[in-house]
Amino acid sequence: MNRVYNFSAGPSMLPEPVLVKAAEEMLDYNGTGMSVMEMSHRSKVYTSIIENAESLLRKLMKIDDSYSVLFLQGGASTQFSMIPLNLFSKYRKADFINTGNWSKKAISEAKLYGTANVIASSEEAKFTYIPEDYKLSEDVDYVHITSNNTLEGTRFMSFPETGNIPLVADMSSEIMSREIDVSRFGLIYAGAQKNLGPAGLTIVIIKNDLIGKHLNITPTMLRYETHSKEKSLYNTPPCYSIYVAGLVFKWLDDMGGVKTIEKINNEKAAILYNFLDESEMFANKVNKKDRSLMNIPFAAPTDELNEKFIKEAEQAGLSTLRGHRLIGGMRASIYNAMPVEGVIKLVEFMKKFELENK
């Protein structure tokens, strides 16, 4: 077996010990004589799996009881409609900071149910920075940001001060990668398939006082209230993905939690950015102080070099480095599960490639 360093933007690398454990327990979880995939979601043993996952998630992100933690389906794309359907309770209007492709999708979906007020955008500069010059509205139900932009490689270093207005953040591509103060947010959501586990699981962390105010056209399955009341067991949840996410949470907790991984993530990103800043071939065009720790787009001067790079990197065991089609070039996604060695190997390869192709 020859594991590769996989720089996919998502689904993406999982910690190897998590996969080993999942494989070991595949036919018989903990002496039950069945796989986690085969268990009734109402059974005692599965209840302990989901409760354990929630409790580790709360511990890792320091989430208190004024928030509900929900294990949902449908990805961030479903949240784009679920959020306005549940939070457009007074003004039917929200402020948006447009920082990229995923922000745009969130904006477009909110418009189905009310007013999406774009108070700032970096679209004119191809989303290479995080806007800081904006005025928040007073007559909005929430303020929405995409805290880390997977395609464009930017992130909010600090978050807007929204006072009494709930701040809503799509953290899909950076959740649990750095310490954040959850109490600053009304709602945090994230697809699991980048930092948390397999695709098919969406995490929502929502302040309890935002629950139960959905529009009456909201499908039952798209009401936060439905899932909050039933502790994510209104219907069959994505059981196996929750189990694997729980293993990832345990892995992270055992290593020292988010504080520790943040340090490692800073180290990993620095290795790559430092090289990019010195390189005469590869460039990252993002405003330095807004650079993402998780998604690092870069490019050589020509499409031919980019293609050659992607191909040769793949052969060297550095997988899935092609950039998103909207951005082009390359992108290294270096989520929590990417070891430091993977980034070191990537930089060594880039140096070699630069020498060979100059």
Added chain:
Amino acid sequence: MNRVYNFSAGPSMLPEPVLVKAAEEMLDYNGTGMSVMEMSHRSKVYTSIIENAESLLRKLMKIDDSYSVLFLQGGASTQFSMIPLNLFSKYRKADFINTGNWSKKAISEAKLYGTANVIASSEEAKFTYIPEDYKLSEDVDYVHITSNNTLEGTRFMSFPETGNIPLVADMSSEIMSREIDVSRFGLIYAGAQKNLGPAGLTIVIIKNDLIGKHLNITPTMLRYETHSKEKSLYNTPPCYSIYVAGLVFKWLDDMGGVKTIEKINNEKAAILYNFLDESEMFANKVNKKDRSLMNIPFAAPTDELNEKFIKEAEQAGLSTLRGHRLIGGMRASIYNAMPVEGVIKLVEFMKKFELENK
């Protein structure tokens, strides 16, 4: 390792060779150096996994190109709203045959968006039979049935003749358990976690001419058009569940397909029903000709005996036999992956229990 016979109504048993294969490939799928959980859903290798799953599903159910096969999330519960949101295109009205708990949920959700016209119901008899005496409306967008009733243990032996009006069926607990003529249906849906694979995946088989007529309040992720256009890759699908479902399809195809498993399912159900009909202790109250092949509820005369039975069966490696709380007693769910031996062992245990406790 001591695998049990697991009679859970869902999630439920998976074929052991499928679990063995999934465990073997957990850290390295087919020489890629990564788990299926870690792959980009846009990668060539994952594309071949999802395409292969679709093509096997089409083969097994004999589905032609006038239908789309969609791999979605959210379970049947999400379909309860998705169906009216997409199919209420002319009359905003549908006919329903109410055959149990899941029918009721489908009816209640359709009422959010139009008229749910219940043309027949067996509720007065605690859903112990499938109604046959009803008159279909002419001014409806579709007719909805629950083809197999997981809690109550009934199934439609034959399906309503709806002419030009699309017939919609929730087949969650019986899909691929018997040969059906898909061309009789406008839409078939099923949560995967009973006969097809892990929870978190929902299969929708929809006639192409029903796609693209959604109400304008329909969230993008709840439009069939969104997923049909993008071949279930509009956003990240539940990748691993699709992979495991593909392994289940392969297992079924290798053994001879739906025709073969239907024969085995008939055999399994006959073993249990024949015993129940002879037993002086255990009874199944369902109208004989409407009996489900998949879910077989039964009960002893007292709650005490039921509790004793469930407990002792569990100790004997016959797991999760407790009936649904709305029905009580016991329930044996004997889906495709339950071997004949499991049913034989259950009946042997029931005989012994009856002797010991009369």
